[in-house]
Amino acid sequence: RDADGRMRLTPIVRIPQDGDEGFRWAVKQVLDLGGMGIILPHVDTKEEAVRLVQAMRYPPMRNSAQPEPRGERGWGPGSAMRLWSMDAHDYYRKADVWPLNPEGELFAVVIIESQEAVGNIHEILEAPISAVMVVPGDMAVDLGLGPNPAGRNHPEVDAAFRTVLEACQTQNRVICGAAHGSSRTQQMIDEG
Numbered sequence: 001r002d003a004d005g006r007m008r009l010t011p012i013v014r015i016p017q018d019g020d021e022g023f024r025w026a027v028k029q030v031l032d033l034g035g036m037g038i039i040l041p042h043v044d045t046k047e048e049a050v051r052l053v054q055a056m057r058y059p060p061m062r063n064s065a066q067p068e069p070r071g072e073r074g075w076g077p078g079s080a081m082r083l084w085s086m087d088a089h090d091y092y093r094k095a096d097v098w099p100l101n102p103e104g105e106l107f108a109v110v111i112i113e114s115q116e117a118v119g120n121i122h123e124i125l126e127a128p129i130s131a132v133m134v135v136p137g138d139m140a141v142d143l144g145l146g147p148n149p150a151g152r153n154h155p156e157v158d159a160a161f162r163t164v165l166e167a168c169q170t171q172n173r174v175i176c177g178a179a180h181g182s183s184r185t186q187q188m189i190d191e192g
Helices: 024-030 046-056 078-086 088-094 115-119 135-142 156-169 182-189
Strands: 012-014 037-040 106-112 131-134 175-180
Touching: 012 106, 024 037, 024 046, 024 078, 037 046, 046 078, 046 106, 078 088, 115 135, 115 156, 131 156, 135 156
Parallel strands: 012 037, 037 106, 106 131, 131 175
Antiparallel strands: none
């Protein structure tokens, strides 16, 4: 923690389950231990993205400003409350998905790794997620291209990323990124 008591690192955990698998239990375990975000691989549809948000959220209090999608997470965040240095009431209030809940401090990230997901990107962005990440290696394999050449992507993979990036740029809520090596960091910064 820094001098003000804030954590220096934000634990965001990539769970091993894919978007089309049962993952609610894994999300609960990670968040109950103090995780501040979940990364869900192989999300191909809006429904899978919404299921992630539901798994991360608690059922809403009566008269909640953000009742939907209704949370399914069970209560049991003892370790998380200690790590976050909060009592039960404050943790319940802050343990919600941002930006769906502007006061929420949980980050919901979906990984786009297939042509199906690229084709569904506008619908996926309708889900109240925090961010999307494009993974070029899996995308290349899904497109039937095999591994990307060393230090660069197949042109079709770059085109898929541009499609996702442009969809993200048409809205102002969901953040977009790519899982590239450090050799492409400046390019990603330049793309916003």
